[in-house]
Amino acid sequence: MKLSIVAIGDELLIGQVTDTNSGAIARIIEPHGWSVDSVTVVGDNSQSIRSAIDTAFTQTDIVVTTGGLGPTKDDITKQVLLDIFGGELRFDNDVLDNVKDIFQKRGLKLNALTESQAMVPTSCRVIQNKVGTAPILWFENDGKILVSLPGVPFECVQMFEQAVFPQLLAKFSTDTYIGHRCVILTGITESDAAEALDEWERELPDCLHLAYLPKMGMIRLRLDGKHSDSVYLEELLDSYHTQLISMFPGKVLAKSDITPVEALLSELRSKGLTLSTAESCTGGNIAHTVTSIAGCSDVYMGSVVSYFNDVKIKLLGVDASLIDAYGVVSEPVVAQMAIGATKAIATDCAIATSGIAGPSGGTPTKPVGTVCISVAYPFEGETRVIAKTMRFPGTRERVIERATTAAIVMLTMALRDSTH
Amino acid sequence: MKLSIVAIGDELLIGQVTDTNSGAIARIIEPHGWSVDSVTVVGDNSQSIRSAIDTAFTQTDIVVTTGGLGPTKDDITKQVLLDIFGGELRFDNDVLDNVKDIFQKRGLKLNALTESQAMVPTSCRVIQNKVGTAPILWFENDGKILVSLPGVPFECVQMFEQAVFPQLLAKFSTDTYIGHRCVILTGITESDAAEALDEWERELPDCLHLAYLPKMGMIRLRLDGKHSDSVYLEELLDSYHTQLISMFPGKVLAKSDITPVEALLSELRSKGLTLSTAESCTGGNIAHTVTSIAGCSDVYMGSVVSYFNDVKIKLLGVDASLIDAYGVVSEPVVAQMAIGATKAIATDCAIATSGIAGPSGGTPTKPVGTVCISVAYPFEGETRVIAKTMRFPGTRERVIERATTAAIVMLTMALRDSTH
Numbered sequence: 159m160k161l162s163i164v165a166i167g168d169e170l171l172i173g174q175v176t177d178t179n180s181g182a183i184a185r186i187i188e189p190h191g192w193s194v195d196s197v198t199v200v201g202d203n204s205q206s207i208r209s210a211i212d213t214a215f216t217q218t219d220i221v222v223t224t225g226g227l228g229p230t231k232d233d234i235t236k237q238v239l240l241d242i243f244g245g246e247l248r249f250d251n252d253v254l255d256n257v258k259d260i261f262q263k264r265g266l267k268l269n270a271l272t273e274s275q276a277m278v279p280t281s282c283r284v285i286q287n288k289v290g291t292a293p294i295l296w297f298e299n300d301g302k303i304l305v306s307l308p309g310v311p312f313e314c315v316q317m318f319e320q321a322v323f324p325q326l327l328a329k330f331s332t333d334t335y336i337g338h339r340c341v342i343l344t345g346i347t348e349s350d351a352a353e354a355l356d357e358w359e360r361e362l363p364d365c366l367h368l369a370y371l372p373k374m375g376m377i378r379l380r381l382d383g384k385h386s387d388s389v390y391l392e393e394l395l396d397s398y399h400t401q402l403i404s405m406f407p408g409k410v411l412a413k414s415d416i417t418p419v420e421a422l423l424s425e426l427r428s429k430g431l432t433l434s435t436a437e438s439c440t441g442g443n444i445a446h447t448v449t450s451i452a453g454c455s456d457v458y459m460g461s462v463v464s465y466f467n468d469v470k471i472k473l474l475g476v477d478a479s480l481i482d483a484y485g486v487v488s489e490p491v492v493a494q495m496a497i498g499a500t501k502a503i504a505t506d507c508a509i510a511t512s513g514i515a516g517p518s519g520g521t522p523t524k525p526v527g528t529v530c531i532s533v534a535y536p537f538e539g540e541t542r543v544i545a546k547t548m549r550f551p552g553t554r555e556r557v558i559e560r561a562t563t564a565a566i567v568m569l570t571m572a573l574r575d576s577t578h
Numbered sequence: 579m580k581l582s583i584v585a586i587g588d589e590l591l592i593g594q595v596t597d598t599n600s601g602a603i604a605r606i607i608e609p610h611g612w613s614v615d616s617v618t619v620v621g622d623n624s625q626s627i628r629s630a631i632d633t634a635f636t637q638t639d640i641v642v643t644t645g646g647l648g649p650t651k652d653d654i655t656k657q658v659l660l661d662i663f664g665g666e667l668r669f670d671n672d673v674l675d676n677v678k679d680i681f682q683k684r685g686l687k688l689n690a691l692t693e694s695q696a697m698v699p700t701s702c703r704v705i706q707n708k709v710g711t712a713p714i715l716w717f718e719n720d721g722k723i724l725v726s727l728p729g730v731p732f733e734c735v736q737m738f739e740q741a742v743f744p745q746l747l748a749k750f751s752t753d754t755y756i757g758h759r760c761v762i763l764t765g766i767t768e769s770d771a772a773e774a775l776d777e778w779e780r781e782l783p784d785c786l787h788l789a790y791l792p793k794m795g796m797i798r799l800r801l802d803g804k805h806s807d808s809v810y811l812e813e814l815l816d817s818y819h820t821q822l823i824s825m826f827p828g829k830v831l832a833k834s835d836i837t838p839v840e841a842l843l844s845e846l847r848s849k850g851l852t853l854s855t856a857e858s859c860t861g862g863n864i865a866h867t868v869t870s871i872a873g874c875s876d877v878y879m880g881s882v883v884s885y886f887n888d889v890k891i892k893l894l895g896v897d898a899s900l901i902d903a904y905g906v907v908s909e910p911v912v913a914q915m916a917i918g919a920t921k922a923i924a925t926d927c928a929i930a931t932s933g934i935a936g937p938s939g940g941t942p943t944k945p946v947g948t949v950c951i952s953v954a955y956p957f958e959g960e961t962r963v964i965a966k967t968m969r970f971p972g973t974r975e976r977v978i979e980r981a982t983t984a985a986i987v988m989l990t991m992a993l994r995d996s997t998h
Contacts, residue, residue: 169789169791170601170617171614171617173600173602173603173604173608173614174791174798174835175601176597176601177596177597178596180593180619181590181593181594181596183593184592185592185593188592188593194593195591195626196591196618196626196630197591197617197618198616198617198618199600199616199619201615201616209637217629228768228792266769266770269769269770269773270773271769271772272769289971312971312972312976348648349686349689349691350686350687350689352689352691353689353690353691356691369588371589371594372648372730373595378594380594435883437862437865440866441865441869441870442857442862442863442865442866442868442869442881442883443869444862445857445861445862445866445885446860446861446865448862449860449861449883449885449935449978450974450975450978452936452938453938455885455886458885459885459888460882460883460884461862461881461882461883462881462882462883463855463862463869463880463882464880465865465874465879465880466875466879466880468879469880472922473880473882473922473923502892503886504888515869515872517872518872518873551709552732553732554870555870556732558866558869
C-alpha cells in the first residue's frame with residue numbers, strides 16, 4: 159500500500175523547522191510493505207492545503223496530513239477538512255477531558271483557546287491524542303481515507319505508530335512482501351563502488367534493486383527486494399547480500415543498516431573494551447554521538463572537551479612544549495590527547511581530535527577543515543596509538559560532523575584488524 | 579516571487595535521509611522577498627518526478643529540483659528533463675574538466691561512470707558545479723524556468739546561493755518588500771501567550787501577521803510584514819516588535835531570531851565571563867551545541883563528560899559520599915559537578931547535568947526524563963549555584979535535547995537577572 163503525506167505549516171516552508179515527521183512515518187510503515195508515494199509541504203494557506211490534498215488523492219487513496227492543528231490562529235487545517243468532507247464543528251467532551259488531563263499532568267492551567275481544540279468536525283471519527291492536546295481526525299469517504307495528525311514531531315510520530323497505523327494495517331492487507339539488506343562501505347568512492355558493481359548489478363534478478371546512498375564519506379548500499387513469497391525473497395536477499403559483502407574486502411564498515419557509532423560500540427563490546435574521548439575541534443560531538451545510543455554506558459566512560467589549551471595540559475597531560483613545537487593541531491599533540499584520555503578516564507581505548515573547524519583560524523599549511531585524529535587501543539599487550547591528519551570540505555557544521563564520523567570509523571576499522 | 583521545489587530521491591521518501599535542502603533554499607531567498615510555494619518530495623521514479631514537476635508548474639513559473647543527478651543507476655532525473663524540455667544528450671567538455679579537477683583535488687581517479695556526468699541535455703544551459711561533479715542544468719521555455727541541482731546538501735545549498743539565485747534575482751524583480759521581527763519567550767505556554775496576545779493580534783495592521791512557533795519548551799513569535807514601502811514597513815515592524823517585547827516581562831529569552839545558545843554566548847560576552855560544562859545525561863550535547871557556534875572559544879573553555887561515576891569523582895571532585903546519600907541524579911551532586919567544572923576548567927560560570935535519558939534506568943521516584951540541572955555563576959563577588967530538578971517527556975533523543983536547551987536557558991536567564 160502507498161500513502162501520501164501533506165505536511166502543513168509556514169514554519170516548514172520558510173525553513174525555520176525541518177519536516178522530520180514524514181521520514182519517521184516512512185520508517186514505521188516500510189517493514190510492513192507500505193511506502194510513501196510523495197510528501198507535499200505547504201504553508202498555512204487554505205488554497206494550498208486544499209490543492210495539495212486534492213492532488214495527493216489523485217495518486218493514493220490514503221492521505222496523512224501533519225501539522226496545522228494547534229490552538230493558535232495560524233492553524234486553518236480543520237476548516238479545509240470541513241470544506242472537503244462536509245459537516246460542521248461539534249464539541250467533543252472526550253477531547254476536552256484529554257486536554258484537561260494533559261494540562262493537569264504538566265501543571266498548566268487551561269484557557270479558552272486550548273479548549274477550542276475540543277471542537278471537531280462531525281464528518282470525522284476522533285482518535286484521542288494521548289501525548290498532546292490536538293485530537294487526531296480520521297475522515298473516510300468513498301474509499302478515500304484522510305488522517306489528520308498534529309505537527310509536533312513526538313506527538314505526530316508516536317500517535318501515528320501507536321494509534322493510526324495499526325488501524326490502517328487492519329483495514330488493508332497486501333500480498334507483496336518487501337525486504338532489505340544493507341552494506342556500509344568506507345574508504346571507497348561512489349563511482350568506484352558503482353564501477354565494481356556494474357556487471358553484478360545488471361545481472362540482479364528483476365525482483366531486486368540496488369540503491370546507492372553516499373553519506374559522510376561512506377557509501378550505504380541498499381538491496382531492496384519485492385516478492386509475493388517472503389521465504390524465497392529473504393533467502394535470495396541473504397545470498398546476494400553475502401555476494402555484495404565479499405566484493406569489498408577491507409572496506410565493509412557494517413553489514414546491516416547501522417550507524418558508524420553502533421558499529422564501534424558493537425566492536426568494543428565484542429572485545430570487552432572501554433572507551434573515552436578527548437575532543438578539541440569536534441567540541442563534544444563524538445561524546446554526544448556515542449551517548450545518543452541507549453545502553454552505551456557499559457563501554458563509554460566519558461570525555462574531556464578541551465577547547466582551551468590549558469585544559470589539554472591540565473586534564474589530559476599534554477606537554478606544553480609539544481604544543482609550542484608542533485602547534486595544537488598536530489599529530490603529536492592529538493596522540494598525547496588520546497593517551498591522556500585513556501589515563502584520565504581509565505579506559506582501554508580513546509579517540510582524540512584537534513583541528514580547525516572554521517570558518518576562520520586557517521593557515522596556509524593548516525587550512526580550515528584540517529583535523530588531526532588519533533585513536534588509542536590495546537594491541538599485543540600494549541597500547542597502540544595511530545594519528546592521522548585529514549582535511550574536510552565545507553562549513554563548520556560539516557567539518558565537525560565529518561571529523562566525528564571519520565574518528566569513529568578510524569577506531570572501528572583499527573579494532574577490527576587488531577588482536578589484543 | 580514564488581518558486582516550487584521538487585526534491586527527488588528514494589532515500590528521502592523511505593526516511594533514510596531528511597530533506598534539509600528545501601529549508602536552506604527558503605532561508606536564502608526569504609530576505610529578498612521570495613518564498614517557497616510548496617515542496618514536493620518524490621522517489622527516483624520517472625512518472626512521479628514528471629507529475630510533481632507538471633503540478634509545480636501549475637502553481638509557479640519557477641521550479642527548482644534537487645537530487646537525482648549522481649553518476650549511479652538510481653538517478654533518472656536527466657531523462658525526465660529531456661522528456662519535458664526536449665533535446666538530446668551532448669558531451670560537455672567543461673563539465674568533464676570540472677569533474678577531473680574535483681577528482682584530482684580529492685586525490686581520486688576518474689572512472690567511466692563519473693565521466694557520464696558530462697553528458698547534458700542540449701535543451702539547457704549548464705552552470706558549472708564548483709563543489710561537486712554533477713552539473714547544474716538551467717532550462718527555460720515559454721516563461722517557465724526549471725533549475726536542476728544536485729541533492730548532496732552542501733553542493734545544493736552552496737551552488738544555489740552562489741550561482742543560481744543571483745541569476746534568478748537578476749531575471750525577476752519584485753516591488754513587495756518583506757520584513758520579519760522575532761521574540762523568543764521562555765516559561766510560558768503557547769496557549770497562555772496566545773490568550774495574552776489575542777486582542778493585540780486582532781488589531782494588527784493588515785500588512786502584519788503573527789506566527790507562533792513553539793519549540794523545545796520555548797515559543798518563537800514571528801511578526802511578518804509585507805509592504806511596497808520598505809522604510810514604512812521597517813518602522814512599523816520596529817514599533818510592534820517593541821510592544822510585543824513589553825507584553826512579556828521576565829519571559830523574553832531573545833529579541834531576535836537567535837538560538838538559546840547564541841543568547842547565552844551574547845550574555846556571557848557582555849559580562850566578560852567564561853563558561854565550562856560538566857555533563858552526565860546530556861553526554862556532551864551542551865558542549866557540542868556551544869561549540870557549533872563559530873567564535874565561541876573566547877568564552878567557552880571546555881567540558882568534562884562524566885558518564886561514569888568515577889569520572890565525576892576524579893575529574894570534578896564530587897564527593898562519593900554525596901552520591902551514596904542522594905544518588906547520582908540529585909541536586910546536591912549536580913551542584914557539586916557545576917562547582918567542580920568551574921575549578922577543573924578554571925571558568926567563571928558552569929552548567930552541569932545529571933539525569934535519566936532513558937529508555938531504561940528510571941525508578942518510581944526518578945522516572946525516565948528526570949534531569950537535575952545546575953548553573954554556577956558570579957553573583958555579588960561570590961559564586962552562586964542554582965540546582966533544579968526537571969522532567970522531560972519523550973524519547974532519549976528528546977530528553978537530551980530538552981535538557982540541553984533548558985540548561986542553556988537557565989544560565990542565560992540567571993545571568994540576565996544577576997549583577998556581578
